[in-house]
Amino acid sequence: MRAHKITFAALAVAAGLSLTACQNDDDAAAQTDPSSVATASPSSDAPGSGGSDPASAGAGSGGKDSTTGAGTGEQAKTAKCRTDGLKITAIDNFIDGDPQGTVAVEMKNTSGQDCVIAGFAGVDLKTDSGTLSAERKGAPGDPYVLKNGKTIAFSIGYPLNETGGTGVRITGLVVTPPNETKSVTLAWPGKPSLPVTDGSGAPVTVGPIGSAGQGG
Numbered sequence: 001m002r003a004h005k006i007t008f009a010a011l012a013v014a015a016g017l018s019l020t021a022c023q024n025d026d027d028a029a030a031q032t033d034p035s036s037v038a039t040a041s042p043s044s045d046a047p048g049s050g051g052s053d054p055a056s057a058g059a060g061s062g063g064k065d066s067t068t069g070a071g072t073g074e075q076a077k078t079a080k081c082r083t084d085g086l087k088i089t090a091i092d093n094f095i096d097g098d099p100q101g102t103v104a105v106e107m108k109n110t111s112g113q114d115c116v117i118a119g120f121a122g123v124d125l126k127t128d129s130g131t132l133s134a135e136r137k138g139a140p141g142d143p144y145v146l147k148n149g150k151t152i153a154f155s156i157g158y159p160l161n162e163t164g165g166t167g168v169r170i171t172g173l174v175v176t177p178p179n180e181t182k183s184v185t186l187a188w189p190g191k192p193s194l195p196v197t198d199g200s201g202a203p204v205t206v207g208p209i210g211s212a213g214q215g216g
Contacts, residue, residue: 078116078145083182085111088175092189093155093212100202101158103190104212105175108151118143122176122183123156123206127194128169137205144210153212159195159202167193178209 086107093104105123109115118141123134134156146152161167169192176183195201 078114080179081107081109081115081117081146081177082111083177083180083184085109085115086177088177088184088186090156090173090175090186090189094190099160101160101190103156103158103173103188104153105156105173106151106153106212107146107177109146109148112148114145114147116143117146117152117178117209119178120206120208121154121178122174123204124174125158125170125188125194125204126172126174126185128171131174132168132194132204134204134206136208138207138211140208141210152210154209155207155212156190157205157207158190159197159204160191161193161195163195165196167195169193 087110088105088107090103090105093102095102105121107117107121120136120140125132125134137157144152156173170188170190173186173188174183175186194204
C-alpha cells in the first residue's frame with residue numbers, strides 16, 4: 001500500500017508539472033504571436049496617433065508646417081513697410097478718352113531691407129474747399145513682400161471737370177501707406193480741378209496696393 005501511495009503521489013506531481021509547463025508555453029505564445037501585434041492599432045482619437053494631430057504631423061516633417069507656403073513664411077519674418085522707408089511719388093496716368101482721371105502713386109522700398117505691404121493706402125486731396133478723402137475701391141490682395149529697391153503702385157481715380165467752370169481746385173495730395181499713421185504730402189500731378197457737385201457725382205477713389213495699371 002505504501003508503494004502504491006508513493007506511485008500515486010509521483011504521478012500527481014508529474015501531472016502538475018506538465019500542466020504548469022503547458023500554461024507557460026501558452027503564455028509565451030500569446031506574447032510573441034505576430035497576428036496579435038498586427039491587429040493592435042491605436043485609436044485615431046488618441047494623442048500622438050499621427051493622424052489628426054497637426055503638431056505631430058509638423059514634427060514628423062522636420063518641424064516645418066507642410067501647409068505653409070514659402071511666401072507666407074517669408075512674410076512672417078519680414079517687417080511691414082514704414083513711411084520712412086518708402087520713396088513715394090505720384091504721376092499723371094490719364095489717357096485721352098478715359099471716362100475719368102487717373103493718378104498712379106508709386107512706392108519704392110528704400111529702407112535697405114525687404115518689407116511687407118498690403119491693403120489700401122490712405123489718400124486725401126487738398127482742395128480750395130477743404131480736404132477730400134478718397135473712397136476705397138476693389139478688394140485688397142494678399143500681403144506682398146516688397147524687395148529692397150523695388151517699387152509697387154496703386155491708382156487714384158477722380159471725376160473729370162468737364163463743366164467748363166473752374167470747379168474745385170486741387171492743391172495737394174496726402175498719402176499714408178497701409179497700416180501707418182505718418183503721411184507724406186505731394187504735388188498733385190493730375191487735372192487741376194474736380195467738378196462741383198451736390199454729392200451725387202462720381203467720387204474720388206483709391207485702389208488697393210498693386211492696382212495701378214489694372215483698371216483699379
